[in-house]
Amino acid sequence: MIFVTGGAGFIGANFVLDWLAQSDESVLNYDKLTYAGNLNNLASLNNDARHVFVKGDINDSAHLCGLFFEYQPRAIIHFAAESHVDRSIVGPAAFVTTNVNGTFGLLEAARTYWQSLEGEDKDNFRFLHISTDEVYGTLSADDAAFSETTAYAPNSPYSATKAASDHLVRAYHHTYGLPVLTTNCSNNYGPYHFPEKLIPLMITNARAGKDLPVYGDGLQVRDWLYVKDHCSAIRRVLEAGRLGETYNVGGWNEQTNLSVVHTLCELLDELQPKAHGSYKDQIKHITDRPGHDRRYAIDARKIERELGWKPQETFSTGLRKTLEWYLANDDWTKQVQSGEYLKWVALQYEDEEQA
Template identity: 65%
Template sequence: MDKPTILVTGGAGFIGANFVCAWLSRHNGTLVNLDKLTYAGNPANLHALQADPRHVFVRGDICDPELIAQLLARFRPRYIVNFAAESHVDRSIHSPDAFVKTNVDGVFLLLEAALHHWKQLTQPEVEDFRFLQVSTDEVYGSLSAEESAFSETTPYRPNSPYAASKAAGDHLVRAYHRTYGLPVLTTNCSNNYGPYQHPEKLIPLMLLNALAGKALPVYGDGANIRDWLFVEDHCRAIERVLDSGTPGQTYNVGGHNEKTNLEVIRTLCAILDQERPRLGSGSYREQIRFVADRPGHDRRYAIDASKIGRELGWKPVESFESGIRKTVHWYLSQHRDWVEQVLSGDYKEWFAINYRGRTA
């Protein structure tokens, strides 16, 4: 097992926590996990690492340059992987300022610190160092049903404050490579799902509402299409890019699973009908309710992940059918305490704000 030291930002969030656990299962070096612990960063996501001396958790903000500088000077990481982000489109519509602060200003400050750190390294540390920006397919905009999937050369056309802020961060990352030579990598992923996902997102929202006997609110006609990527496959892709990716390059990461939102919800209902039948009779599909669409809702995302497959040999292990069953089983099994903790006052307040006035 390799022993690189790695700094992960946003490592208590959904994708970040899954990556942290996966990385420490395969590497013996120190992992410094920096997370601000906003509503989306949950220490319970890291419960399995409580007694692991390799995991160094630091509560802090990527917008704190002094803290970042101290961590880089102390631990001298080989890799920096930036998961830290405000990431929910609906929240960006209500409060875009938080997205600009973290996804733009935070990335800039992190790049500045990384550049200073990199310049202080000795050989061969300089050659081994990598800064990886974890981004999204939403920076590419929206596709029609007939258009080809997003490739790494697709122009950026973000349509939400969230997507625009991520696009700005990506542009900064690219600029620091072209201007200063900083060895950066960028990954643009499709919609993730799996264990520890916050219930503001589609799959856990629908799953938990179904079990609680609540309405399953579907935006618009439910025909918006997304490509679905199981989070463990995404984590493996990031490892491959860190290990073998070419500095300055972007790699799209997709699950090869285009589904409409309504297809996803009906699949969830069918699995729950088998695994946890409703009291009385009938299917969970009876709880589906169509509500007013959100502003600027992109119609379709699709990822062409042929480059990462061709150049780095990565491909997803999970199909949507296998990944969604694993996800449902996780939420139905021993993780009820985690669910109850997440479904707290903050989440209830957000749900009320976001769905207020969206009549069925």
């Protein structure tokens, strides 16, 4: 069995679904079910005995320890995190609690369990920590892409707390010998993505006839990674990654935010055309957010060189698959667009003045 934290969220749920589609090895799925954790993401596993779901908080070390000793997992894949930069600016405390304190609690529980193991069980145990390229800070247009040796320079409360968690994971390897692996990924997109992030927000707003809010000039650059490619990279790192190492996972798809929105509008014009005009007519530039990093780019040559992994989707093919999924899953979108989410959107976007 493997132990997955945050397995009801966007990347975690995709990972669990892909894992069980390719393996008979069971998954213990531990998730707090905050606004971004959604059991509907895992509805297809409702009658699957290989999927064991437990609701819980990674800050609850006693609960975690009990689960480790009860289920005896061979590996932990740690997705659980607060991950939205805008939310971290408004309420940073939750990011410290989950991303720093929660990772510390999980490491302590994992260390206690791992130290109790013997022989091959101890040798084969792994703690795989899922992190972000945002820990490296920002790049100018001419800078080389982030590599695994790029110095950390986080610029938001979100990225600072993820950087802290990365350092804790590294320290537990060097101090206690805990067999850890870390991946730092670029911007993910794909099915089950909570619609506060750029791509799902644009899709849902466009179809609802609402403004498509673009921060500042929209020329911020991100490297886009299709979530199922990310899942395959994680499986490969878990299988063959060198202990204590970091692997950057990217899609080799640098795009400006404005280009992403334009491409989405063009796909929507093709797949679900409006009665009049283009979806591009709904684009609205709004005041840029504080400390907005200008460019992220991932150099993913190490994981290709050492582990033979590279992404399968181009941005064009991945974005089309993503949009087609949202068009076919209206019920999922309607279910998540309620309550706290709507309040958040109102706070974040509806009162913005045009930049």
